[in-house]
Structures are given as structure tokens and as C-alpha cells.
Amino acid sequence: MAICFILYAFLTLLFALSLTLSLSIINARKSRKRAVGFFHPYTNDGGGGERVLWCAVKAIQEETPDLDCIVFTGDHDSSSDSLARRAVDRFGVHLLSPPKVIHLNKRKWIEERTYPHFTMIGQSLGSVYLAWEALRKFTPFYYVDTSGYAFTYPLARLFGCKVVCYTHYPTISLDMISRVRQRNSMYNNDASIAKSNWLSTCKVVYYRAFSWLYGMVGSCTHLAMVNSSWTKSHIEVLWRIPERIRRVYPPCDTSGLQKLPLKRSSDPPVFISVAQFRPEKAHMLQLEAFSLALEKLGPDVPRPKLQFVGSCRNEPDEERLQKLKDRAVELKIDGDVEFYKNAMYRELVALLGNAVAGMHGMIDEHFGISVVEYMAAGAIPIAHNSAGPKMDIVLEEDGQRTGFLAETVEEYAEAIVEVVKMSETERLKMAESARKRAMRFSEQQFSEDFKTAIRPVFTCAVK
Structure with missing residues (x-):
């Protein structure tokens, strides 16, 4: 009897939680804003990914000036004006107007140090939690991921967003699996694992399972832009949506x-x-x-x-x-x-x-x-x-x-x-x-190719 009661309580709690989440998503879908939300938790990394972010924001401002551009960031000291200044000072990119900013508090869940082991799956699931916070705070009509968090795409679709991504590199690649199988020691394959046949076999199984999951979530995007021939070849194999993949070389000064x-x-x-x-x-x-x-x-x-x-x-x-x-x-x-x-x-x-x-x-x-x-x-x-x-x-x-x-x-x-x-x-x-x-x-070539790629998706914008 006690076991039945515990099972009943658990199922009731699970049902209540599911109902609460469903109501939250339904309400968020109804309140979607005519905006483009850029999911870019680190807006201070100074790398090529950040340059892509600002050039993409500028391209969308030029292509669809009636849509607001929102940046989801975990950098709490960032403001609309400071990000616009950073785009100029660090990358020489002059935005048409400062982007609006939504600050995220759960960024620790995507940090590498949070997951000493099983880092890829930990960060991927953590990104879903972070995206949940982002979309609960502000639900845009277009969700644009410029940081490679593919596991957030199904969630963004549940919230009613059109999902667009710019993928710099696959989270996992066939090359990574091959190196583990061959037991090569690298920065992403510890020497202790490379030396062990048993641990290497376990890691190959883990990588294969993860690559299957990665392919499933990646296929949820409406448009995937990739930055090179190498990335394109891997994403086509993993995501299996070649008709929705476009190669757009990144913007270089x-x-x-x-x-x-x-x-x-x-x-x-x-x-x-x-x-x-x-x-x-x-x-x-x-x-x-x-x-x-x-x-x-x-x-x-x-x-x-x-x-x-x-x-x-x-x-x-x-x-x-x-x-x-x-x-x-x-x-x-x-x-x-x-x-x-x-x-x-x-x-x-x-x-x-x-x-x-x-x-x-x-x-x-x-x-x-x-x-x-x-x-x-x-x-x-x-x-x-x-x-x-x-x-x-x-x-x-x-x-x-x-x-x-x-x-x-x-x-x-x-x-x-x-x-x-x-x-x-x-x-x-x-x-x-x-x-x-x-x-x-060039940046000009990126802008032209980026606009050409997004037009088919953006033509269905809410009037």
C-alpha cells in the first residue's frame, strides 16, 4: 500500500510539473515578440564567434529594420550601449542601433568546469536549462544561436520560435570518434583514457550515443548556416538535413x-x-x-x-x-x-x-x-x-x-x-x-550570403 501511495504521489507530482511547464510554454508562445533573439551567452570572449554575432546583428538590422535585435548574454556588466561600443572597439563593426540585452543568471550550467567528467553532455543539457531561462524571460519570433548550442533547438521550437543557427564547428565530429578509437592523446582525450583499451571503448560508445542525440536536436533547426566546407561535410552527415544547410564563410576584416x-x-x-x-x-x-x-x-x-x-x-x-x-x-x-x-x-x-x-x-x-x-x-x-x-x-x-x-x-x-x-x-x-x-x-561577402540564407525563413515573419 505504501509503495502504491508513493508511486501515485510521484506520478501526480510529475503530472503537475508537466502541466506547469506546458502552461508556461503556451503562455510564452502567445506572448512572442516581433524580434530576433541571439543566444550568445559569452559576449566578451573576443574570438571569431563574437565577430560573427555582431556582423549577424548588423545584417539583420539592415535586412529587417522593423525587427528588434535581442542578445541573451550571461555577462551581467553588459548593456545595450556597452555592447554596441564593444562591437566597434574590438571588431570595427558599427551596428545601426544598440541591441537590447537580456541578462542570464544560469550561465554556470554551461561552463566547462561545472562538468569535470562527461563534459559534452553536461554542457549540452546545461544549455537547455539556460535557454529555458532565456525564453521564459523573452520569447522572440526568431531564435538565432551563434554559439553552437544545438540542444536548445527543440526547446526553442516548443516555444514557437523559428530556429536559425550559425554553426562554427560540430560539438562532436567523426574525427573525434576516430581519434578516441585510435587511442590518440589530445586536449579532448586524456592520456589515461588513451592508454586504456577498456576506457577508450567506453568513450567511443559515449561519443556515438552523443553524436546520435546531437543529430536529432540539430535537425530541429529551420536553417543551419555553417562556416566552412569541413564543418558542412560533418553537419550534413550528423544532422541529415542537407536541404537546410548553407555554407556562409565567417566575416573577416x-x-x-x-x-x-x-x-x-x-x-x-x-x-x-x-x-x-x-x-x-x-x-x-x-x-x-x-x-x-x-x-x-x-x-x-x-x-x-x-x-x-x-x-x-x-x-x-x-x-x-x-x-x-x-x-x-x-x-x-x-x-x-x-x-x-x-x-x-x-x-x-x-x-x-x-x-x-x-x-x-x-x-x-x-x-x-x-x-x-x-x-x-x-x-x-x-x-x-x-x-x-x-x-x-x-x-x-x-x-x-x-x-x-x-x-x-x-x-x-x-x-x-x-x-x-x-x-x-x-x-x-x-x-x-x-x-x-x-x-x-570579407565582411561584405558574409553580409550578402547571410541575408540570402535567412530570407526564405524571414519571409514568414508575423505581420
Whole structure:
């Protein structure tokens, strides 16, 4: 009898909870606003994803000026005016009007440190909770995800939203599953797991289950824009909605950077590395390669300088930056390496204008905005030989080389040495070809492609 009573109480509670949630969703659907809501919990990360956010906001303001643009953010110190100023100061993007802001209080549920284990599924489910808070506070007619939280799409549809996403990279990819199966140790596959056949098998099962769930929720979007050929190929396999997927290259500041003169001082030759101080950006590999290159260069060759430019999102990023500085001291090249943390846009442009080459080290970088910025600025790219840089960016232009692709420390070092030993004529020829290719990835091109992609969805806007 007691068990029956407990079961009855549980079912009654579950029914009451379901009824409450249903009523909340029904009320929210009825109160939808003629607005576009951008789900972007981190509006201070300073990376390419944030640039996409502001360029997307501007494109929608131009395309549908009668619709308000709302930004859902977990940064409590952000206001409409401060975000508009940030778009200009950090990225050079001038919005037509400041976006409205909805502050979120539950952002800790999508933070990596909240889930020491099973991080992907934890963050994904946490994003649903965060989106619930967002949509309860404000329900827009259009829900635009620019941060890659695919698990929020079914919820947004329940709230009656048209769902649009800009996917920078798949949360899980076939490459990730393959690396775990092959037991390769990387930043997203701990060495202790890679060494164990049993743990690797368990992780493969987990990844396969997650990829199935990811495909289910991803297919709920009305329109999926992806940033590269590599991302497009993976999303098509995972989400199985090829008719709703459009490749829209991300916006790169090619117009402003192309104004920089191609001729620049090579005394000393400056190499620049622009990336957030995250583990996947492989700063340490670049530092080791630079140290090796210095050993290879003879005394008669100008000694180059390496500049790391990037932002820190949190304490782990700060720790990575400090380890990088410490390693430079250990290698006895700290006098040849400079660090610029959270640099403003103007400072970044000035640094790019003085660099002869740009370093990039991330494996399977979905696109590689920094690589395009190097090319537009006249800095020869030395990028990782995979994904975006390999498939879309560092390709020949009119039969001319536009940069270097590398994988190992030795290959990066060889590319650095080759750039340093280049004649001015050779460097200018390659830099000019690279700049011409970079024009394919301009902010103007992004705006045009973005507007073309959203028009079929936005034509059904509420009158």
C-alpha cells in the first residue's frame, strides 16, 4: 500500500510539473515578440564567434529594420550601449542601433568546469536549462544561436520560435570518434583514457550515443548556416538535413586590413600568432617550433621575433598564458617573444601591419579567421594542415602559393626559416597572392550570403 501511495504521489507530482511547464510554454508562445533573439551567452570572449554575432546583428538590422535585435548574454556588466561600443572597439563593426540585452543568471550550467567528467553532455543539457531561462524571460519570433548550442533547438521550437543557427564547428565530429578509437592523446582525450583499451571503448560508445542525440536536436533547426566546407561535410552527415544547410564563410576584416602596406620592415622579421589562449589553439607547439627555427637560423640571418596576441576567458586561460611565458624562459627565448593579452582592435591592426608572417596551430580548425586576417594584412600564413585552412583558405590563387601548411614542430620550424630567408621580392609576391585570396572572406561577402540564407525563413515573419 505504501509503495502504491508513493508511486501515485510521484506520478501526480510529475503530472503537475508537466502541466506547469506546458502552461508556461503556451503562455510564452502567445506572448512572442516581433524580434530576433541571439543566444550568445559569452559576449566578451573576443574570438571569431563574437565577430560573427555582431556582423549577424548588423545584417539583420539592415535586412529587417522593423525587427528588434535581442542578445541573451550571461555577462551581467553588459548593456545595450556597452555592447554596441564593444562591437566597434574590438571588431570595427558599427551596428545601426544598440541591441537590447537580456541578462542570464544560469550561465554556470554551461561552463566547462561545472562538468569535470562527461563534459559534452553536461554542457549540452546545461544549455537547455539556460535557454529555458532565456525564453521564459523573452520569447522572440526568431531564435538565432551563434554559439553552437544545438540542444536548445527543440526547446526553442516548443516555444514557437523559428530556429536559425550559425554553426562554427560540430560539438562532436567523426574525427573525434576516430581519434578516441585510435587511442590518440589530445586536449579532448586524456592520456589515461588513451592508454586504456577498456576506457577508450567506453568513450567511443559515449561519443556515438552523443553524436546520435546531437543529430536529432540539430535537425530541429529551420536553417543551419555553417562556416566552412569541413564543418558542412560533418553537419550534413550528423544532422541529415542537407536541404537546410548553407555554407556562409565567417566575416573577416579584409577591407580594413587590406589598407595596410605590403612592404614592411624585416629588421627584425616579426611573426604573429592571434588566438584565444585556449588549449586547442596549440600555442605551445608554435613556441617550440619558433625555438627550433632560431636554432636552425645562422648568425648572418636577422633574428625573428614572435608575438602572441589573444584574449583570456577565465582562470584556466590565464594559467595557460603563464605556462607559455614560463616555457619561453626555459627555452631561453623570452627576449624574442612578446605577449599581448586582450588587445584592442586598433592595437591588433597595428601589430598585423608589422608582421611578415602569421602562425596558426589548431588541428581541425573549423575555419580559421585569424589565417584570413593574416593574409588580408599582408602577413604570410603558416597554418595547420587540416580542415578550414587546408580546404578553404590556404589554397593557390591564380596559380600562386598563398602560404604554408604544417603539422609537426619540425614542419612549422622549416616554414619559419623559409619565410625569414625569403627575398623581399618573393615575400611580396606571396603576400600579394594571399591578400587577393582573402577577399573571398570579407565582411561584405558574409553580409550578402547571410541575408540570402535567412530570407526564405524571414519571409514568414508575423505581420
